[in-house]
Amino acid sequence: MTKLSVNINKIATLRNSRGGNTPNLLQVAKDIQQFGAQGITIHPRPDERHIRYQDARDLKPIVYTEYNIEGNPQHNFIELVLECKPTQVTLVPDAIGALTSNAGWDTIKHKDYLTEVIQEFNRNGIRTAIFVDADEKMVEGAKATGADRIELYTESFAHQYGLGNKAGIGPFVKAALKANELNIGINAGHDLSLDNIKFFKENIPNLLEVSIGHALISESLYLGLDNVVNMYLQKLK
Numbered sequence: 001m002t003k004l005s006v007n008i009n010k011i012a013t014l015r016n017s018r019g020g021n022t023p024n025l026l027q028v029a030k031d032i033q034q035f036g037a038q039g040i041t042i043h044p045r046p047d048e049r050h051i052r053y054q055d056a057r058d059l060k061p062i063v064y065t066e067y068n069i070e071g072n073p074q075h076n077f078i079e080l081v082l083e084c085k086p087t088q089v090t091l092v093p094d095a096i097g098a099l100t101s102n103a104g105w106d107t108i109k110h111k112d113y114l115t116e117v118i119q120e121f122n123r124n125g126i127r128t129a130i131f132v133d134a135d136e137k138m139v140e141g142a143k144a145t146g147a148d149r150i151e152l153y154t155e156s157f158a159h160q161y162g163l164g165n166k167a168g169i170g171p172f173v174k175a176a177l178k179a180n181e182l183n184i185g186i187n188a189g190h191d192l193s194l195d196n197i198k199f200f201k202e203n204i205p206n207l208l209e210v211s212i213g214h215a216l217i218s219e220s221l222y223l224g225l226d227n228v229v230n231m232y233l234q235k236l237k
């Protein structure tokens with residue numbers, strides 16, 4: 001079974017568009033867990049355009065499933081994660097002002113920095129994951145930092161799959177086999193959807209967790225959050 005962690009960034013985007021508290025992020029997080037999701041993911045960005053740092057703190061007592069905080073480990077982010085002590089921190093190399101995540105880490109070039117940050121989180125009992133492209137060398141580099149898991153950046157797979165090109169899964173299978181060989185866990189995310197998730201899951205050996213936000217919230221506009229969470233759970237069995 002692969003765990004579903006729902007990324008609630010888009011709920012915060014909607015809330016922030018009017019400045020009030022509708023929709024209520026904390027209530028949505030409670031409901032998503034009640035509907036059966038096994039985790040909640042947030043990705044606070046430095047400009048706090050969707051998830052605010054205070055949201056991360058407020059969610060701490062609400063999230064009783066796996067709490068995953070994603071972001072670039074700048075000083076403020078590290079402080080926040082150490083304060084919130086989530087189940088998992090996922091390190092993502094976001095450029096300031098990027099529209100969304102658009103690349104994995106170069107785990108070879110940044111090995112020393114990543115190792116240092118990961119040691120700090122490990123000392124605090126927080127599981128660590130590194131966001132990487134589907135590249136065996138980057139998986140080896142992630143393992144060398146001491147990270148518990150990789151998160152495969154799935155945008156290229158999703159894009160190719162949408163064009164009808166199933167061969168786009170190829171590099172992801174190779175990266176996953178390398179991760180299995182090295183005994184580093186596998187998460188995945190970015191642009192996964194009801195259309196592509198089953199194929200992805202069936203082809204990736206030992207896929208532990210997926211974090212899904214943009215498509216899942218969009219699909220919920222038509223089908224409802226409860227239905228959509230459960231449709232993903234069926235496909236991830």
Ligand SMILES: CC(=O)[C@@H](O)[C@H](O)COP(=O)(O)O
Nearest residue numbers: 009043070092100101189190
């Ligand atoms: C790492 C990743 O792929 C997601 O966290 C994604 O970047 C969501 O962030 P946005 O909601 O800001 O697009």
Ligand SMILES: NCC(=O)COP(=O)(O)O
Nearest residue numbers: 007189190191211213214
């Ligand atoms: N880590 C990926 C994530 O949290 C959600 O990405 P997306 O589904 O919003 O593209």
